[in-house]
Amino acid sequence: MSTPISRRAVIRGGAALAGMAALGMPEWMLPALAQSEEVVPWTDIPANFNPSPATGLRTLDTRTIQRSTFITSAEDFFAVQHYPVPPVDPATYKLRLSGLVNKPLVFTLDELKRRPRMEQIVCFECSGNNPARLNMLTGNARWAGTSLNALLKDAGLKATAREVVFFGVDKSTEDIAHGAVQPQPYEQHFGRSLAVEDASKPEVMITWEMNGAPLPAKNGGPVRLIVPGWYGISNVKWLDHVHVQDSRFMGRFMARDYVQLMQTKMGDEVVWNETSVSRIRLKTMVARLARNGSRYTATGYALNDGTPLRSVEVRVDGGPWQPVIMDRGNTQYSWKLFTYDWTGVAPGDHTIVSRATDVNGTVQPEEADLQSKKTRWENNAQFTRKFKV
Numbered sequence: 001m002s003t004p005i006s007r008r009a010v011i012r013g014g015a016a017l018a019g020m021a022a023l024g025m026p027e028w029m030l031p032a033l034a035q036s037e038e039v040v041p042w043t044d045i046p047a048n049f050n051p052s053p054a055t056g057l058r059t060l061d062t063r064t065i066q067r068s069t070f071i072t073s074a075e076d077f078f079a080v081q082h083y084p085v086p087p088v089d090p091a092t093y094k095l096r097l098s099g100l101v102n103k104p105l106v107f108t109l110d111e112l113k114r115r116p117r118m119e120q121i122v123c124f125e126c127s128g129n130n131p132a133r134l135n136m137l138t139g140n141a142r143w144a145g146t147s148l149n150a151l152l153k154d155a156g157l158k159a160t161a162r163e164v165v166f167f168g169v170d171k172s173t174e175d176i177a178h179g180a181v182q183p184q185p186y187e188q189h190f191g192r193s194l195a196v197e198d199a200s201k202p203e204v205m206i207t208w209e210m211n212g213a214p215l216p217a218k219n220g221g222p223v224r225l226i227v228p229g230w231y232g233i234s235n236v237k238w239l240d241h242v243h244v245q246d247s248r249f250m251g252r253f254m255a256r257d258y259v260q261l262m263q264t265k266m267g268d269e270v271v272w273n274e275t276s277v278s279r280i281r282l283k284t285m286v287a288r289l290a291r292n293g294s295r296y297t298a299t300g301y302a303l304n305d306g307t308p309l310r311s312v313e314v315r316v317d318g319g320p321w322q323p324v325i326m327d328r329g330n331t332q333y334s335w336k337l338f339t340y341d342w343t344g345v346a347p348g349d350h351t352i353v354s355r356a357t358d359v360n361g362t363v364q365p366e367e368a369d370l371q372s373k374k375t376r377w378e379n380n381a382q383f384t385r386k387f388k389v
């Protein structure tokens with residue numbers, strides 16, 4: 001984590017802090033307001049909350065999420081990386097495809113750009129995101145690039161191909177264990193993999209554009225992988241090497257880090273399992289609350305692996321679950337914005353919480369339902385927001 005935090009990020013961090021500690025935020029720090037609309041501050045945010053605890057981490061102020069910010073600007077898009085941001089010169093950049101293919105391929109950026117273009121709106125979050133951190137590691141952007149599946153087809157996968165490994169230009173020293181022998185240091189590139197079946201899905205893309213502009217270096221430019229519906233970790237930044245092999249890739253970010261430890265009860269038996277962070281678990285949160293006269297509008301988002309949703313509901317002050325209005329601009333892999341309007345809010349302390357149910361009947365869990373999840377990854381708990389009127 002070595003990228004310096006930009007001045008802007010520092011200012012925004014300060015703004016978030018100021019808003020949390022006191023209500024007297026200067027107007028320029030507040031999200032844009034509709035006429036005579038007033039933002040209602042959350043009271044669930046701890047006074048000492050630090051939105052950017054680690055150097056190089058960029059966060060989204062989730063209180064700004066609304067229709068007008070459906071697409072997160074590149075400037076506001078979060079950033080997480082584990083190694084120093086590598087310098088990659090677009091003029092000399094090459095993407096290499098090697099391993100169990102009939103025809104190994106190499107592309108310059110211009111050659112990639114001559115391939116059939118695809119565009120998709122995709123939202124993802126870091127699997128380390130959680131309500132206590134206000135789910136600030138998220139963003140929704142329009143990505144443009146080309147199909148990975150078509151590229152794999154051109155190379156021709158051999159019958160023994162099982163796994164596609166994606167390496168970034170970024171690298172660092174990893175201490176890797178040798179059984180009883182002391183771990184030894186090895187220089188390793190950032191790597192993540194997908195089973196051939198997942199890598200061949202039509203939505204998986206190799207991208208070089210974000211919101212109509214060249215992909216910024218902080219978000220993996222010149223070229224990154226986007227795996228719609230999967231947690232951030234899968235979207236390998238500074239991608240320069242795709243390698244096809246016949247066995248599972250067990251690199252740090254597949255098998256040692258970003259591993260979920262979970263218990264499942266099967267009757268009387270408890271099954272322990274460790275799984276690699278993969279598809280985004282069903283999540284919603286109410287992000288922003290505004291007041292216009294006596295009318296309150298809560299705006300939130302739902303996010304998952306692309307499985308269609310059956311319902312999104314909110315509950316105010318522990319009352320009945322109420323249906324929300326889903327925005328028309330939502331797409332399969334975007335975040336799905338919703339609003340809920342209501343009146344009759346009496347002076348005092350209040351709560352509002354949201355939850356979603358998908359077409360398979362999966363319901364967003366409550367915090368208490370996540371007891372069996374022993375690691376912090378993939379925290380998709382319902383998030384009860386507090387406010388005072």
Ligand SMILES: Nc1nc2c(c(=O)[nH]1)N[C@H]1C(S)=C(S)[C@@H](COP(=O)(O)O)O[C@H]1N2
Pocket residue numbers: 077078079080081082083125126127167168169170190218219220231232233234235236237238239
């Ligand atoms: N090459 C490379 N790709 C990477 C990472 C990294 O450290 N190196 N971090 C991953 C993680 S943990 C996340 S959450 C996302 C963040 O993407 P963003 O920085 O564009 O928001 O990138 C992923 N891709």
Ligand SMILES: [Mo]
Pocket residue numbers: 080125126127128232233
């Ligand atoms: Mo992440």
